[in-house]
Amino acid sequence: MRTLREMGRESIAIYSDVDVLMPFARYADRAFPLGGKEARETYLDSEKIIAIARRAGADAVHPGYGFLSENSEFAAAVERAGLLFIGPGHEAIRSMGDKTEARKMVAARGVPTVPGTMEPVESLEAASKVAAGIGYPILVKAAAGGGGKGMRLVKTRQDLESSLRSAKSEAQSAFGDSRVFIEKFVVNPRHIEFQILADSHGNVIHLFERECSIQRRHQKVVEETPSLAITQDLREEMGKAAVDAAKSCGYSNAGTVEFVLAEDGKFYFLEMNTRLQVEHPITELTTGIDLVREQIMIAEGDKLHYSQDEIRKSGHAIECRIYAEDVYSGFVPDTGALKMIRPPEGNWVRVDSGVETGSEISVYYDPMIAKLSTWDATRDEAISKMKRALDEYVVLGVKTTIPFCRFVMDHGSFSSGKYSTAFVEDFWTSDKRNDSVEGRKGSELAAIVATSGKDSSGAGSSEVVRRSSWTDQRFED
Amino acid sequence: MAAIIADGSKVEFEDGGNGLFVDGQKIDCLILSREAGRIVARIGDSIREILYEFRDGHLELHCAGLRFECNVASDRDLLIGSLETSGAAGKFHSDVRAPMPGLVTKVCVSRGETVKRGATLVILEAMKMENEIRSPRDGIISELYVANGAIVEKDQVLSSLE
Numbered sequence: 082m083r084t085l086r087e088m089g090r091e092s093i094a095i096y097s098d099v100d101v102l103m104p105f106a107r108y109a110d111r112a113f114p115l116g117g118k119e120a121r122e123t124y125l126d127s128e129k130i131i132a133i134a135r136r137a138g139a140d141a142v143h144p145g146y147g148f149l150s151e152n153s154e155f156a157a158a159v160e161r162a163g164l165l166f167i168g169p170g171h172e173a174i175r176s177m178g179d180k181t182e183a184r185k186m187v188a189a190r191g192v193p194t195v196p197g198t199m200e201p202v203e204s205l206e207a208a209s210k211v212a213a214g215i216g217y218p219i220l221v222k223a224a225a226g227g228g229g230k231g232m233r234l235v236k237t238r239q240d241l242e243s244s245l246r247s248a249k250s251e252a253q254s255a256f257g258d259s260r261v262f263i264e265k266f267v268v269n270p271r272h273i274e275f276q277i278l279a280d281s282h283g284n285v286i287h288l289f290e291r292e293c294s295i296q297r298r299h300q301k302v303v304e305e306t307p308s309l310a311i312t313q314d315l316r317e318e319m320g321k322a323a324v325d326a327a328k329s330c331g332y333s334n335a336g337t338v339e340f341v342l343a344e345d346g347k348f349y350f351l352e353m354n355t356r357l358q359v360e361h362p363i364t365e366l367t368t369g370i371d372l373v374r375e376q377i378m379i380a381e382g383d384k385l386h387y388s389q390d391e392i393r394k395s396g397h398a399i400e401c402r403i404y405a406e407d408v409y410s411g412f413v414p415d416t417g418a419l420k421m422i423r424p425p426e427g428n429w430v431r432v433d434s435g436v437e438t439g440s441e442i443s444v445y446y447d448p449m450i451a452k453l454s455t456w457d458a459t460r461d462e463a464i465s466k467m468k469r470a471l472d473e474y475v476v477l478g479v480k481t482t483i484p485f486c487r488f489v490m491d492h493g494s495f496s497s498g499k500y501s502t503a504f505v506e507d508f509w510t511s512d513k514r515n516d517s518v519e520g521r522k523g524s525e526l527a528a529i530v531a532t533s534g535k536d537s538s539g540a541g542s543s544e545v546v547r548r549s550s551w552t553d554q555r556f557e558d
Numbered sequence: 559m560a561a562i563i564a565d566g567s568k569v570e571f572e573d574g575g576n577g578l579f580v581d582g583q584k585i586d587c588l589i590l591s592r593e594a595g596r597i598v599a600r601i602g603d604s605i606r607e608i609l610y611e612f613r614d615g616h617l618e619l620h621c622a623g624l625r626f627e628c629n630v631a632s633d634r635d636l637l638i639g640s641l642e643t644s645g646a647a648g649k650f651h652s653d654v655r656a657p658m659p660g661l662v663t664k665v666c667v668s669r670g671e672t673v674k675r676g677a678t679l680v681i682l683e684a685m686k687m688e689n690e691i692r693s694p695r696d697g698i699i700s701e702l703y704v705a706n707g708a709i710v711e712k713d714q715v716l717s718s719l720e
Binding site: 229230243247250251254298410411413414415416420421423444469472473475476477478483484519520521522523524525526527528529530531532533 | 560562564565567569571573578580581585587589592595597599601606608609610611612617618619620621623624625626628630657658659660661663678681683684687688690709712
């Protein structure tokens with residue numbers, strides 16, 4: 082919406098009952114209620130959304146990066162309604178969204194894929210046979226999936242049945258499609274993805290990689306670009322593979338080709354995300370290209386404004402995702418009201434946040450609070466800036482991933498660049514809290530708060546607070 | 559005398575009328591401004607803003623890049639706490655609680671059923687992820703508090719074991 086405003090275009094927001102007070106709803110020039118709370122009766126209800134778009138006289142629909150953004154039927158319905166879909170054609174979404182079909186398609190273009198099944202597996206027997214063939218550990222993945230939903234890591238034959246069942250049922254509820262397939266699990270892989278831009282005239286370029294190996298529950302938390310894991314030669318090779326993958330389905334608009342990079346330097350196509358990614362800011366920071374603006378102009382039929390040779394990257398960018406989660410108890414989502422949120426500021430600190438003080442983090446949608454990105458000339462400086470920005474990010478009322486992100490920034494494995502998707506498993510334990518110096522300082526601050534007089538909100542009127550007399554005396558001094 | 563309890567360790571503080579003492583050491587502090595959730599104070603040679611959330615004896619604060627969470631307890635709280643933990647510990651472990659808020663999509667056991675440790679009791683959907691809530695030990699389901707489709711809060715008791 083910010084990009085639209087800069088381009089002099091009008092923006093229209095849609096919102097559920099839960100989100101009526103969210104900043105995005107009032108940022109938009111106009112905003113329309115979807116009615117309802119649950120995702121399926123609001124942001125997943127394509128008929129409602131298209132009806133609003135038509136009634137409002139919209140020219141185009143931007144699907145964002147969750148909900149219906151990778152739903153080919155929604156894209157097709159938008160096109161049928163005579164609106165521009167700011168994203169790829171529905172055929173490309175459908176074929177890339179079907180993970181087994183995508184694997185076949187890109188493999189035909191010579192892009193390497195992970196060993197596994199090319200077809201969905203039906204029965205436990207079939208799955209067991211395939212798994213035995215490629216060897217445990219394996220991944221069971223939803224054919225229609227993404228974002229780690231409907232995905233299970235299976236280490237032994239004993240776990241196969243329950244993993245298969247839960248992956249199928251999760252896939253059914255998340256995507257309305259219970260088909261799953263099996264892939265070899267690459268041990269200690271790095272997750273490297275390439276941003277691509279394609280126009281509707283057959284031109285495809287890539288905007289370099291993003292390193293997304295720091296994950297929990299197979300979902301990314303920290304991303305950076307460039308990656309220390311790939312050489313310039315490998316970057317060019319993977320970039321070419323990414324462009325080929327996009328061409329294999331006649332792709333247009335912005336998209337991301339995800340690869341796993343094995344310890345031996347081999348890389349495999351994982352999937353293509355047919356939408357803008359959550360982590361797109363770091364590519365914008367290093368290339369200086371507004372991806373949303375490119376998306377809009379591509380959707381309007383423009384040719385790409387850059388050739389591959391004109392794409393330059395400079396410096397280093399890092400993104401930390403701030404989720405409402407309790408990182409000390411297995412990253413479980415936390416909910417509640419944000420009593421206070423105050424984002425960091427300063428040069429080359431970017432905050433993409435949809436919430437503000439008073440916002441409610443509900444059980445209905447993903448618990449993301451913000452994306453915090455920093456840029457600097459070198460990686461070390463970008464890390465220092467990120468540490469500073471994380472420390473200054475005030476979030477009270479819900480638990481967040483900030484302490485975890487801070488831990489990552491401090492960790493030798495991250496600063497050396499030698500980390501993999503096993504980072505959380507290898508290094509994170511739930512007792513990584515305040516060290517003793519900080520604990521001591523924290524206790525002093527807590528004592529100051531506890532004795533500083535009755536909290537005017539009334540919520541914290543404990544025995545200690547009520548009988549405090551010390552601060553009043555100090556004021557009289 | 560009162561105490562701050564964080565990460566299992568206890569720090570005592572005292573507001574004696576002639577200054578604030580933390581573990582017997584005097585803290586040099588002058589409150590400059592005070593409002594709900596925010597204190598500005600001169601602490602030692604620095605001016606600091608303490609932003610905090612204080613509810614039910616639990617304090618969460620942020621000050622100059624430092625995050626800190628603790629419980630603040632008076633003498634009486636400490637005494638009550640020690641009485642409670644002595645008798646109730648065994649019983650508490652028999653309750654299976656929701657680790658996060660969410661929607662119960664499936665209850666996999668019934669009342670009176672004998673379960674093994676690790677058996678799936680309930681499937682809880684939160685943020686579109688399915689989580690299998692498993693039995694912490696061998697036992698018999700003495701009570702089930704939720705049914706399919708129930709929306710539960712974090713720490714809500716789902717089932718009891720005996």
